[in-house]
Amino acid sequence: MNNRNLSFWLFLAPALLALTLVVFFPFIYGFIYSFTDWNGLTASKFIGLANYVEVFQDAEFLDAIVFTVLFAVVSIILVNILGLSLALMVTQKIKSNNLLRTVFFMPNLIGGLILGFIWQFIFVSAFSAIGDALGIEALQGWLSTTETGFWGLVILNVWQYAGYIMIIYIAYLQSVPQELLEAAEIDGASAFQRFWKVKFPLVAPAFTISLFLTLSNAFKLYDQNLALTNGGPFGSTQMLAMEIYNTAFSDYEMAYAQSKAVIFFILVAAVALTQVYYNKKREVDL
Amino acid sequence: MLHGKMKSKLFLVFALLAVMLMVACGDSDDTEETSGTENAGGSQEEVAVDIFQFKVEFKEQFEEIIAMYEEENPDVNMSVQTVGGGNDYAASLKSQMASGNEPVIFNIGGPTDVEEYEEYLADVSDTEAASLALDGTLNGIEEDGKVWGLPFAQEGYGLIYNKEILEQAGINPEELTTFEDLEEALATIDSQKEELGLDAAMALPAKELWVMGNHLANHYIAPEFNSDIMTAYEAPSIDFEYGDQMKRMLDLQNQYSVQPVLSLDYSMQVEQLFSLGKVAMIQQGNWIYPTVEQMDAEFAQDNIGMIPMPFEGEKSDSLPVGVPQYWVVNKNSSEEQQQAAKDFLDWMYTSDAGKEFVLNEFKFIPAYEGYDADKIADPLSQAVYNYASEGKTIGWTFMANPVGWNEDVMGANMQRYLVDDIEWQEVLDTAESEWEKSRQ
Incomplete structure (x- = not known):
């Protein structure tokens, strides 16, 4: 027993050590710094909750929260609908199954910055060229307004993550027992009924995972945001992570940015944990 | 069977992680040691001057001029780190300072930065370059007869x-x-x-x-x-x-x-x-x-x-x-390092070889007296x-x-x-x- 304990901790130690060094310590330091007037070089005094009071009067930060939440809601819904549809499609008996899976997953292998720049080119140059050719006014000037910036980000995000989420849904769809589906078919259930009444409840655990992943991902999005719109026009498409980064590194208000980051952390943790809790309750065991 | 396979896979993953971590730790030990010996040696004969600069556009040319300078001055050992313009530079400079790995020469942008880096700036008014700086190019970096930085260019x-x-x-x-x-x-x-x-x-x-x-x-x-x-x-x-x-x-x-x-x-x-x-x-x-x-x-x-x-x-x-940026010398580095840094900056902007390089290779618009304006290459x-x-x-x-x-x-x-x-x-x-x- 003792021996087993030792090997247990021995194996855990490297990961635990790394985690402590690069996650826990900085986190605690950051938390402490958020109560000071730290400018990145020196922290001269504790100023209590002053930073936090200021955060809630910061219009830019509040705008970023609203924008991020909107973005998260829309993109979570779309990513999951598209991901599930793709999964249903490639689990049918069609010939090019494997090829399609690879193709759908591929966007996820490209780095966020590069994707951002590629889509920037598509939205700005390709869209306007197509718009010119077909005479569609709506394709002009993408990313130059808040609305097109928003939808640009949503399209990019959905395109990138739908394939990843698809893989998760495929795993669960394939583990749905064949006999249940056959029994349902014999009982005269239509294709839609088989999906809605049998498959759907059984893939519920996949929703828990997928929603959690897409949620935390949507909230923490930074590189795509940076490459695609860089917050423009006039800072209106700035998401939370970027707003915090800019407070820290272009306004040099490190401590203030830390307090924003703490609030950001609490927000994401609260939303994500609530979501997991509710989804867990809905899962069906076989 | 499957279970066994899983276990052995898990073991492999952990083993890999452990090895990676050890390599990482070993690495950092190594670098500390070598830099330690360098410093010890440096105080006797070699002076190490670390430069942390932001102008990506002239990174290669800048490294060339440094190689030239090192050839002429074998007792100076310089190293350059270039970090992309704008926000990234400010952020990485801060983390360099915070990590205790402070550069000897770095760049700042004007009075706002002077205030921020107050504790780091050495007075460079005793350099030749400072006395040759064109009228107005030291505005904003000069205080009570002290000069905190030398202009890059105009x-x-x-x-x-x-x-x-x-x-x-x-x-x-x-x-x-x-x-x-x-x-x-x-x-x-x-x-x-x-x-x-x-x-x-x-x-x-x-x-x-x-x-x-x-x-x-x-x-x-x-x-x-x-x-x-x-x-x-x-x-x-x-x-x-x-x-x-x-x-x-x-x-x-x-x-x-x-x-x-x-x-x-x-x-x-x-x-x-x-x-x-x-x-x-x-x-x-x-x-x-x-x-x-x-x-x-x-x-x-x-x-x-x-x-x-x-x-x-x-x-x-x-x-x-x-003037978009200034060169500054870090007050916290040793006397020898500060002197070596000033010598280098002087050489770059006031020696004949340096001037030649500034005009033709950097393609700078000089911010100092004593340059031949006809040699400025481009019409802008x-x-x-x-x-x-x-x-x-x-x-x-x-x-x-x-x-x-x-x-x-x-x-x-x-x-x-x-x-x-x-x-x-x-x-x-x-x-x-x-x-x-x-x-x-």
């Missing part, structure tokens, strides 16, 4: 035009000194844009906050502060004495620009539109020269020129010229140098404006104005109140 901006197109349209750029002249000229070009093969007369990259918030705005703000960077730095408020002219210039550029302006960025403006002859005129600075040269060397050499933006007031026909730098030597300049006071004010307040609100989100008066009002707020 830069200037204005309206850069395509000679051939202007000629074809029958316009002499030298005569475009007032708003009326410029308006008329742009109208003429606009009316013939099909014959001239243009998309539009101008290109306003309104997506780039700095083009509007830093540069355009500065042309009509600096005169208010008498072009003095310290006056701007200490000003408790801003009145926008020339706010109407700023609006007029912005409107003019917008009216004759390729649309929609908010989609236009720097690279489209300079590369796709101006270098390919799709627009006649753009608001930019001498730093675009290498880019234009890459696109079309002949065009860059013979076919472009720069004139100032129009301004009604004392400083009409003047180009905004300033030449224009800047000429205006500067005739004293026809407006300062770059935007370097001393409140942190974030140029882009996040001025630039962003100009964008709002351009899409009719807000009125011009609101741009000015917000800017005024934000200025006062941060200067309290």
